[in-house]
Amino acid sequence: MNAVELSGKLAAIASPHRMRIIAMLQGEPLHVSELARRMEMSRALLYMHLSKLEDAGFVTGHLELSDDGKALKLFEVLPFVLNIDPAMIVNAISQQESE
Amino acid sequence: MNAVELSGKLAAIASPHRMRIIAMLQGEPLHVSELARRMEMSRALLYMHLSKLEDAGFVTGHLELSDDGKALKLFEVLPFVLNIDPAMIVNAISQQESE
DNA sequence: CCGACCTGTAATGTTTTTATTACAGGTGCA
DNA sequence: TGCACCTGTAATAAAAACATTACAGGTCGG
Numbered sequence: 001m002n003a004v005e006l007s008g009k010l011a012a013i014a015s016p017h018r019m020r021i022i023a024m025l026q027g028e029p030l031h032v033s034e035l036a037r038r039m040e041m042s043r044a045l046l047y048m049h050l051s052k053l054e055d056a057g058f059v060t061g062h063l064e065l066s067d068d069g070k071a072l073k074l075f076e077v078l079p080f081v082l083n084i085d086p087a088m089i090v091n092a093i094s095q096q097e098s099e
Numbered sequence: 100m101n102a103v104e105l106s107g108k109l110a111a112i113a114s115p116h117r118m119r120i121i122a123m124l125q126g127e128p129l130h131v132s133e134l135a136r137r138m139e140m141s142r143a144l145l146y147m148h149l150s151k152l153e154d155a156g157f158v159t160g161h162l163e164l165s166d167d168g169k170a171l172k173l174f175e176v177l178p179f180v181l182n183i184d185p186a187m188i189v190n191a192i193s194q195q196e197s198e
Numbered sequence: 199c200c201g202a203c204c205t206g207t208a209a210t211g212t213t214t215t216t217a218t219t220a221c222a223g224g225t226g227c228a
Numbered sequence: 229t230g231c232a233c234c235t236g237t238a239a240t241a242a243a244a245a246c247a248t249t250a251c252a253g254g255t256c257g258g
Contacts, residue, residue, distance in 0.1 A: 007113045007114055007115050010109050011109075011114075013109055014110035015110075015216095016106050017216095019102050019188050019191060023191075026189050031234080031235095032235075041217095043234095044219080044220095044237080045216075045217055048217080049216090068226065069225065071235065073235065079185065081184045082182075082183040082184070083182050084182075085181070089122055090122045116246095130204080130205095131204085132204060141247080142204095143207080143248070144246075165204090168255065168256065169205095169256065171205090201257095202256090204255075205254075206254105209251100210247100210248080210250100211246105213246070215244070215245080216241100217240100217241080218240080218241075219238105219241095221236105221238080221239100223234100225233080226231105226233085
């Protein structure tokens, strides 16, 4: 992982709102409207945060049909681990590309 | 470490410029002007980035006298480790305060 | 005294991020 | 048909981050 990719991922979690989203989804997938209620946040804003988390690979969402036939967009946390220390920063900077 | 502190630290490293600063200082403390030359960056801008890194506890700087008596502000990397995964995010969110 | 270094920051402009509001459209059910 | 849900996004405003320029002041050596 190069420096740009790494900083992108770090920026994606470096937000109290987004960390709270991860904490709420952890172990309990929720659909957008329900999550918006629990976060006490507008859906539009929540979508913005969810997009950043999804782009960075921390969460994933998919449409699903509820029991009564309504479409729900369920989001869940993807497993991830990032060990940040000086050596891995040096390593990221020295990477020109590659995943 | 609570969510606000953690997001502050993550935001501080979530920048290619600042990651590069850490990489350059790692193992070789440098004074501001010299680092500015190697980074090809203005001192004013470098100070802004260094302040963020110092506030977050990733680097530290102190004045020191060179051999010919001039004052130099030497910066060096402080050891740090951050293991980021869903569980530690949940933990950070559940912390109300404490260091 | 002057030139070549160094530190430190204020003021300003630009860009990006964050947040709000408003809209369009869908399903199920009484 | 009207109500209560849901998804999705465009347009806009407000706030924060980033970057540049310009200045003030210090030490040293020729």
